[in-house]
Amino acid sequence: MGQDSGPGAARRAWRVWLAALVLVFPVSLATAAGDTDIRDLRQGVLALQQVRARIGHELSGLQGDGRLTTVERRETRLFLAFLLARIREDCRRLLAAGGGPAVAGLDCPAGGAALPGQGSTAARTSGEEVELLDRQLASGLAEFDDMLLAEEQRLAARVPRQGESAGGRDGGGPAGSGFGGGKGEGRAPGGGQGAQAGGDSGPAAGAGQAAESGARRSGTGAGTAASGGRPPDAGSMAADDDIVARQLREAAEKETDPELKKRLWEEYRKYKAQR
Amino acid sequence: MSSVTPGAADRERNRGGMAMVPWPVLLFLLLLPAGCARVPGRQVGDQVAPMVAEHELPESALLDVSIRVFDPGTLPDDPDERVGLSMDIREAEARFFPVHLKYTMQRTGYWGVVRVVPDDDPGAEVLVRGRIEYSDGESCALHIEAVDARNVVWFSKTYAETVEHPASERTEPARHDLFQDLFTTIANDLASHRGRLDAAEVREIREVARLRFAAAMAPDAFSGYLAADADGRIRLVRLPARDDPMLARVSAIRVRDGMLVDAINGYYDGYYRDLWEPYTNWRIFRGRELDTMRRLQRQALTRQILGIASIVGAIAIGVAGDSDTRARTSTLRDVMVMGGAAAVYSGYQKSRESEINRDAIEELGSSFSSEAEPLVMEVEGQTVRLTGSAEQQYSRWRQLLRRIYARETGLAGPAPAGPPDQPADVHRADSP
Numbered sequence: 001m002g003q004d005s006g007p008g009a010a011r012r013a014w015r016v017w018l019a020a021l022v023l024v025f026p027v028s029l030a031t032a033a034g035d036t037d038i039r040d041l042r043q044g045v046l047a048l049q050q051v052r053a054r055i056g057h058e059l060s061g062l063q064g065d066g067r068l069t070t071v072e073r074r075e076t077r078l079f080l081a082f083l084l085a086r087i088r089e090d091c092r093r094l095l096a097a098g099g100g101p102a103v104a105g106l107d108c109p110a111g112g113a114a115l116p117g118q119g120s121t122a123a124r125t126s127g128e129e130v131e132l133l134d135r136q137l138a139s140g141l142a143e144f145d146d147m148l149l150a151e152e153q154r155l156a157a158r159v160p161r162q163g164e165s166a167g168g169r170d171g172g173g174p175a176g177s178g179f180g181g182g183k184g185e186g187r188a189p190g191g192g193q194g195a196q197a198g199g200d201s202g203p204a205a206g207a208g209q210a211a212e213s214g215a216r217r218s219g220t221g222a223g224t225a226a227s228g229g230r231p232p233d234a235g236s237m238a239a240d241d242d243i244v245a246r247q248l249r250e251a252a253e254k255e256t257d258p259e260l261k262k263r264l265w266e267e268y269r270k271y272k273a274q275r
Numbered sequence: 276m277s278s279v280t281p282g283a284a285d286r287e288r289n290r291g292g293m294a295m296v297p298w299p300v301l302l303f304l305l306l307l308p309a310g311c312a313r314v315p316g317r318q319v320g321d322q323v324a325p326m327v328a329e330h331e332l333p334e335s336a337l338l339d340v341s342i343r344v345f346d347p348g349t350l351p352d353d354p355d356e357r358v359g360l361s362m363d364i365r366e367a368e369a370r371f372f373p374v375h376l377k378y379t380m381q382r383t384g385y386w387g388v389v390r391v392v393p394d395d396d397p398g399a400e401v402l403v404r405g406r407i408e409y410s411d412g413e414s415c416a417l418h419i420e421a422v423d424a425r426n427v428v429w430f431s432k433t434y435a436e437t438v439e440h441p442a443s444e445r446t447e448p449a450r451h452d453l454f455q456d457l458f459t460t461i462a463n464d465l466a467s468h469r470g471r472l473d474a475a476e477v478r479e480i481r482e483v484a485r486l487r488f489a490a491a492m493a494p495d496a497f498s499g500y501l502a503a504d505a506d507g508r509i510r511l512v513r514l515p516a517r518d519d520p521m522l523a524r525v526s527a528i529r530v531r532d533g534m535l536v537d538a539i540n541g542y543y544d545g546y547y548r549d550l551w552e553p554y555t556n557w558r559i560f561r562g563r564e565l566d567t568m569r570r571l572q573r574q575a576l577t578r579q580i581l582g583i584a585s586i587v588g589a590i591a592i593g594v595a596g597d598s599d600t601r602a603r604t605s606t607l608r609d610v611m612v613m614g615g616a617a618a619v620y621s622g623y624q625k626s627r628e629s630e631i632n633r634d635a636i637e638e639l640g641s642s643f644s645s646e647a648e649p650l651v652m653e654v655e656g657q658t659v660r661l662t663g664s665a666e667q668q669y670s671r672w673r674q675l676l677r678r679i680y681a682r683e684t685g686l687a688g689p690a691p692a693g694p695p696d697q698p699a700d701v702h703r704a705d706s707p
Contacts, residue, residue: 126685129682155542
């Protein structure tokens with residue numbers, strides 16, 4: 001068999017290269033895009049974890065000083081639960097997009113590790129089966145977290161029958177309307193066992209610690225609001241903020257790390273868009 | 276602070292002693308019951324200062340407290356004492372009092388998380404149970420028992436307080452109830468008992484609580500870590516490894532359990548806020564009506580006794596004197612009899628007047644009952660909904676934990692455990 005040469009061979013070679021380019025380029029693009037997504041998701045998870053950790057840290061300083069109102073405590077718990085749910089969701093997406101290496105080094109909540117569609121239990125080793133059962137447990141915990149988050153939202157939306165402002169009565173007549181709020185509570189309720197559980201898994205310990213610490217809601221932090229990636233429409237968007245949106249906005253406004261600030265504003269925008 | 280059980284025994288003793296006292300004293304004693312609250316009296320101190328931790332306690336020194344919704348008790352047998360009261364009101368108070376005690380304890384700085392729980396909590400480090408012995412808005416008697424995770428009873432006694440003028444008392448939601456001295460005294464007693472524990476005991480309580488919860492969730496894995504004495508005291512037999520994966524799993528569940536109780540407490544807090552105003556007003560208005568009713572009853576009784584005494588005196592003069600005396604005192608005796616009869620009639624009229632107040636008290640009671648009942652139903656409904664769905668989830672987790680344990684150890688565990696609110700599965704130390 002003779003070797004091809006001349007213009008015919010050159011044309012064939014060019015076609016092969018073209019076909020290869022057509023086949024490979026989208027894959028390369030997709031891979032590049034996938035890498036970018038994974039990197040972006042990882043950064044997002046890290047940013048949210050940092051925010052959660054900082055809230056926990058700040059609040060451990062306030063622990064027991066009794067300066068946290070019931071409403072503040074509840075709102076903060078709601079915010080922490082929201083952050084946990086977001087982290088879990090991003091971990092789940094990371095795991096789906098890049099498998100185990102994509103979440104390596106991230107303290108992903110247990111629910112994020114749960115992947116649907118595991119194989120049958122037949123022919124599995126004991127270790128694999130334990131892993132599968134652990135995933136089912138983690139998935140159940142994640143469902144439970146979602147239920148608690150929904151409950152917190154329901155509680156936050158609950159309209160009291162009596163006024164919540166004003167105080168009681170200084171003698172001399174029946175009580176006026178109102179409730180003074182539960183200031184002065186000791187260690188803020190909320191998953192108090194987290195810190196003492198010692199052997200808690202990542203998500204459990206995280207949820208427990210953060211929820212136990214609660215959060216003292218800060219002011220609006222308007223002083224730093226103008227810089228660091230604040231969306232130009234943040235002011236008008238803030239008008240109908242719910243509790244989570246407000247907490248996100250305040251966290252973003254307070255944030256001094258530009259990268260984190262940017263991430264928080266993105267979370268804020270995403271959250272508002274979803275709403 | 277003293278503690279008593281308001282009961283019929285003391286009153287019976289008092290009645291037994293009346294034969295020995297002279298009649299002016301007897302008259303005074305007859306008038307006395309209408310002038311002040313008889314049950315249960317004022318036993319806690321006045322203006323009790325709350326015990327507050329002088330400095331912030333480290334996390335390791337804090338014990339979490341679960342206050343179980345109180346037992347509403349029963350209404351008094353005496354119809355006069357139960358006027359305007361109802362079991363609906365008692366049910367409302369059985370959820371209101373624990374929440375206020377929670378707020379009172381949270382301010383002391385001695386405790387970790389203080390929560391109200393609908394039932395006994397197997398993971399409680401300190402469990403406070405209460406029973407309403409008596410409550411009528413101006414008097415309150417609560418029987419309180421505090422027990423730690425080791426089943427060591429800290430104390431079990433009854434606290435009572437009577438507020439003579441509810442309308443003049445300062446009140447502030449979550450901070451100052453009409454019976455604040457009573458709640459502060461209970462909180463102080465709990466803090467005192469906590470103060471007597473050394474660091475090792477606190478550690479033991481926390482460990483036992485953790486393992487009791489673990490044993491309730493995964494008895495196969497954890498029941499062997501605890502043992503109960505013949506007297507029910509639970510002791511640590513050994514500790515699991517720090518990195519025990521089963522403990523990590525159970526701890527993750529325990530955190531969720533705490534968050535669930537927090538959610539339930541959100542509803543209890545809302546309930547407390549909703550009930551605060553109508554409950555406080557009911558107590559104040561009821562107190563006013565009771566004051567008026569007692570004043571009228573006192574006046575009625577005084578007039579009737581004086582009237583009868585006057586008539587008896589007139590008869591005595593007629594019987595004891597000779598004919599000359601009878602003739603000379605005829606007019607006086609007539610005046611005494613007629614005056615006495617008028618006084619008795621006037622007393623009767625006064626007692627009729629007090630019936631109006633009695634009706635008003637009944638009306639206030641039924642009005643408040645109708646306000647409180649839906650609030651109780653709502654909070655109970657939310658509690659049942661949450662605990663019900665949680666219990667389903669816990670049941671699944673228990674099965675998973677059992678299978679995981681069996682896979683990891685190759686041991687087939689005993690029958691599945693009961694629900695987590697059941698007493699923890701612990702070995703009795705004296706059992707084979």
